[in-house]
Amino acid sequence: MNPEDVTFQLLRQITDDFSNERILGRGAFGVVYKGVTETKEVVAVKKINRPYDNRDLGFRQFRNELDKLKKTSQYFNGMKVTAENIHIALCLEYLPNGSLQNHLSDDFCGLDWHTRYKIIKGVCDGVKYIHEELGQPIYHLDLKPGNILLDENMIIN
DSSP: OOGGGOOHHHHHHHTTTTOGGGEEEEOSSEEEEEEEOTTOOEEEEEEESSOOOTTSHHHHHHHHHHHHHHHHOGGGTTOOOOOOSSOOEEEEEOOTTOBGGGGSSGGGOOOOHHHHHHHHHHHHHHHHIIIIISSSOOOOSOOSGGGOBBOTTSOBO
């Protein structure tokens, strides 16, 4: 899926109209849904809590998050990113192992030492990258297990 082709209507379609069954998580800023494209590509779609206009603090928060994603992701290399004026959503890579929080409960406490080390190292490398290796540092301010996402190999992205 090319960013140029992503409309809010398409995001609505691939998330079954943002159905409750597709919810992956909730945050103060919005709800994240699992989307499945026609080509069976799985993506995460973050729908912002309410519509904003470009003078609104929420819109500025959205632009701030989008700018940080552009800075830290290889997926925005020169690609056009658009958002409708009435609704705002971000289409992101889907990480099938969810958040680290899901793996800290009694049901999932069986992570081996190698996997635990990879996760710890990934968090440290990520924080070092956004603090020291970008031209202007980014400070996350909400680093917690629920915000650490893991791919199919239990690697942080």
